[in-house]
Amino acid sequence: MNKSCLLLAACMLAACGKATPTDTVDSLMAHPDRLHQVERQCAxxxxxxxxxxxxxxxxxxxxxFMGNGPKYTPPxxxxxF
Known part of the structure; x- marks a missing residue:
């Protein structure tokens, strides 16, 4: 019983690690230098x-580049002619 509780507590603590933050579209638009860095890393x-x-x-x-307007839809x- 003690070993299983200890193992469970260890697993719970290991799962509490900080996740790496992901950049959102809006945050990348607000910080062009970070956008350029992410694009370079992806390439x-x-x-x-x-x-x-x-x-x-x-x-x-x-x-x-294109703006936030509606995308082109053909007729x-x-x-x-």
Missing amino acids: NDDTTMSAAECEAASEARRRL KEPPK
């Missing part, structure tokens, strides 16, 4: 970066 060594961070950097760059009917 050079993508094994150290998570896919979510690389996607957030890509979306932040798209929003900074349902083709144009008549």
Whole structure:
């Protein structure tokens, strides 16, 4: 009983470690220097970066370049010439 409680307590303490913070799209847009750093890390060594961070950097760059407006949707009917 004592060993199982001790093992359970050790597992609970190990699970309480701090998680690495992930950058959001909004935080990357607010800090262009961090955005550039994340983009460089994703391009050079993508094994150290998570896919979510690389996607957030890509979306932040798209929003900074294209704006936050609606995306292009083609018309349902083709144009008549």
